[in-house]
Amino acid sequence: xxxxxxxxxxxxxxxxxxxxxxxxxxxxxxxxxxxxxxxxxxxxxxxxxxxxxxxxxxxxxxxxxxxxxxxxxxxxxxxxxxxxxxxxxxxxxxxxxxxxxxxxxxxxxxxxxxxxxxxxxxxxxxxxxxxxxxxxxxxxxxxxxxxxxxxxxxxxxxxxxxxxxxxxxxxxxxxxxxxxxxxxxxxxxxxxxxxxxxxxxxxxxxxxxxxxxxxxxxxxxxxxxxxxxxxxxxxxxxxxxxxxxxxxxxxxxxxxxxxxxxxxxxxxxxxxxxxxxxxxxxxxxxxxxxxxxxxxxxxxxxxxxxxxxxxxxxxxxxxxxxxxxxxxxxxxxxxxxxxxxxxxxxxxxxxxxxxxxxxxxxxxxxxxxxxxxxxxxxxxxxxxxxxxxxxxxxxxxxxxxxxxxxxxxxxxxxxxxxxxxxxxxxxxxxxxxxxxxxxxxxxxxxxxxxxxxxxxx
RNA sequence: GGUCGGAUGGCCGAGAGGCGAGGCUCGGGACUGCAAAUCCCGCUACACGGGUUCAAAUCCCGUUCCGACCUCCA
Numbered sequence: 463x464x465x466x467x468x469x470x471x472x473x474x475x476x477x478x479x480x481x482x483x484x485x486x487x488x489x490x491x492x493x494x495x496x497x498x499x500x501x502x503x504x505x506x507x508x509x510x511x512x513x514x515x516x517x518x519x520x521x522x523x524x525x526x527x528x529x530x531x532x533x534x535x536x537x538x539x540x541x542x543x544x545x546x547x548x549x550x551x552x553x554x555x556x557x558x559x560x561x562x563x564x565x566x567x568x569x570x571x572x573x574x575x576x577x578x579x580x581x582x583x584x585x586x587x588x589x590x591x592x593x594x595x596x597x598x599x600x601x602x603x604x605x606x607x608x609x610x611x612x613x614x615x616x617x618x619x620x621x622x623x624x625x626x627x628x629x630x631x632x633x634x635x636x637x638x639x640x641x642x643x644x645x646x647x648x649x650x651x652x653x654x655x656x657x658x659x660x661x662x663x664x665x666x667x668x669x670x671x672x673x674x675x676x677x678x679x680x681x682x683x684x685x686x687x688x689x690x691x692x693x694x695x696x697x698x699x700x701x702x703x704x705x706x707x708x709x710x711x712x713x714x715x716x717x718x719x720x721x722x723x724x725x726x727x728x729x730x731x732x733x734x735x736x737x738x739x740x741x742x743x744x745x746x747x748x749x750x751x752x753x754x755x756x757x758x759x760x761x762x763x764x765x766x767x768x769x770x771x772x773x774x775x776x777x778x779x780x781x782x783x784x785x786x787x788x789x790x791x792x793x794x795x796x797x798x799x800x801x802x803x804x805x806x807x808x809x810x811x812x813x814x815x816x817x818x819x820x821x822x823x824x825x826x827x828x829x830x831x832x833x834x835x836x837x838x839x840x841x842x843x844x845x846x847x848x849x850x851x852x853x854x855x856x857x858x859x860x861x862x863x864x865x866x867x868x869x870x871x872x873x874x875x876x877x878x879x880x881x882x883x884x885x886x887x888x889x890x891x892x893x894x895x896x897x898x899x900x901x902x903x904x905x906x907x908x909x910x911x912x913x914x915x916x917x918x919x
Numbered sequence: 920g921g922u923c924g925g926a927u928g929g930c931c932g933a934g935a936g937g938c939g940a941g942g943c944u945c946g947g948g949a950c951u952g953c954a955a956a957u958c959c960c961g962c963u964a965c966a967c968g969g970g971u972u973c974a975a976a977u978c979c980c981g982u983u984c985c986g987a988c989c990u991c992c993a
Contacts, residue, residue, distance in 0.1 A: 474923090492993075493993090494993080495991075495993095500993090501993090503992090503993055504992095505993085506993070507993040508993085535991055536991060537991080617922090620922065620923075620988075622921065622922050622923095622988090622989075623921070623922090625921090626920075626921035626922075627921075627922095627989055627990085628920075628921075629989090629990090641990090643990095644990055644991095645990085667990095667991075668991035669990090669991080690992075690993030691923090691988085691993075692987070692988065692992050692993065693992075693993070694922095694923085695922085695923095695989065695990080696989080696990040696991085697990090697991080697992085699990090700990075718993090719993070720924085720993095721986095721993070723986080723987095726925090726926095726986060727985090727987090728986075728987065728992085729993090757931085757932080757942090758932065758933095759932085759933075761924095762925095762932080762933090763924085763925075763986085763987095764931095765931080765932095767930090767931085769930070769931085770930075770931050770943090772943095773931065773943045774931075774942085774943080776942095776943065777942055777943060780942090780943095783956075787956085787957095813933080815932060815933045815934090815940080815941070815942095816933070816934090816940075816941085818932090818933090818940095818941060819933080819940050819941040819942085820941090822940095822941055823941085826957095826958080829956090829957055829958070830957080830958060830959095889952075891952055891953095891954060892954095894954080895955075902955090907955095908955075908956090909955070909956050909957090910951080910952090910954085910955070911956090
């Protein structure tokens with residue numbers, strides 16, 4: 463089997479992936495800042511990295527997957543005031559919404575999911591190191607800044623020059639030595655939550671939590687750090703700056719997923735609620751939304767439209783029907799296997815589109831096999847194996863749970879099919895088709911074969 | 920101003936010097952019940968202008984258009 467190659471944002475190239483420790487991988491994924499319900503862009507990131515994780519596991523790695531929750535930031539505090547509930551209630555509410563969305567899309571729960579506010583101690587420790595070695599300074603007002611000009615390397619991920627950065631026009635240099643210095647810690651304002659530190663009461667800046675938590679759970683050096691494209695600068699640059707200034711090697715490989723776009727533009731929260739995961743799930747099932755979000759290459763923009771979503775769901779149902787048919791022919795669920803072609807696609811920087819072409823080819827072979835059990839077992843096994851990596855295995859209990867398997871259900875379906883057969887015998891095809899369409903709308907697929915009707919769901 | 924990424928057929932979406940990924944839609948056919956499912960065939964592409972090459976969607980030069988980031992966005 464070919465070896466995994468991944469694109470590294472830092473080198474802007476694809477290179478063989480080599481874990482720091484044999485057969486073990488540590489991944490830190492920037493998760494949600496829980497300030498609003500998740501939209502499909504947020505969840506695409508979750509799906510993309512879940513596919514990576516599943517692939518690493520399938521190829522024999524033990525994966526420690528850390529995805530943080532940033533549960534304090536300006537917007538959360540604003541929302542708390544606006545909604546007249548405590549900031550922590552705002553954070554928890556949206557954290558739950560994210561968890562629900564991840565679950566609905568079969569995103570595996572992280573090995574650990576640390577919250578920023580649970581790691582103030584680690585942040586203070588990190589700041590102490592940075593102040594002690596002269597990388598950071600506390601001007602006395604309660605803020606703590608990282609002095610970016612002192613860094614040996616800065617902006618290597620986004621390939622920018624410090625002097626080329628546009629600085630904020632309203633940069634306040636009362637306390638900052640340089641407008642580009644960024645806040646590790648923010649002094650407490652009246653009414654805002656705060657934690658005591660040696661430099662005064664305050665709360666974390668945006669970037670500090672990820673450095674502190676990645677270090678806490680993955681150590682000074684780890685394999686992969688991921689997130690959305692827009693985090694490259696400033697968030698990830700600043701994580702690198704803080705961590706390396708503290709003497710940590712930090713992440714080996716940087717991976718960034720592209721956006722879901724609408725009309726060519728990055729989705730913005732001003733678009734309203736229609737692209738929230740919860741809303742989309744009123745139109746398609748979680749497994750269909752996952753198939754759609756995972757179907758484009760993770761580094762390509764995914765141009766969202768409801769038509770494209772519906773089309774993708776149609777395509778997925780065909781795959782699902784193929785597997786259901788296979789189960790019916792085999793008398794058991796096909797056993798998932800990883801085909802060499804699929805592995806080759808995944809090893810090529812997670813080339814899901816190629817993997818989908820392979821799935822289509824396997825289905826074609828299976829569908830032309832005239833129910834040859836050997837061929838069906840092979841092709842359906844390969845298709846199921848591929849789907850399991852994509853997180854879209856219809857037999858996965860996560861998705862199958864909603865289906866009833868009890869005797870009453872079987873009996874009712876048989877009754878309906880008997881009625882339909884009776885209608886067919888008297889050439890009342892309108893009635894027969896009506897029955898088929900009705901039970902199809904309940905998720906039961908009926909197909910006529912030379913040996914009589916076959917149903918699956 | 921700096922950095923980065925795009926433009927592919929009716930639609931989605933790969934590829935990155937030669938043999939047209941794949942899916943959805945559409946048209947024709949097989950099978951069937953003038954059905955469903957399935958299969959087969961077909962249709963329409965590489966933003967524009969030059970260049971390199973036996974050969975360019977792919978490389979080079981130029982142009983146009985679009986998007987993203989530039990200090991609390993996945």
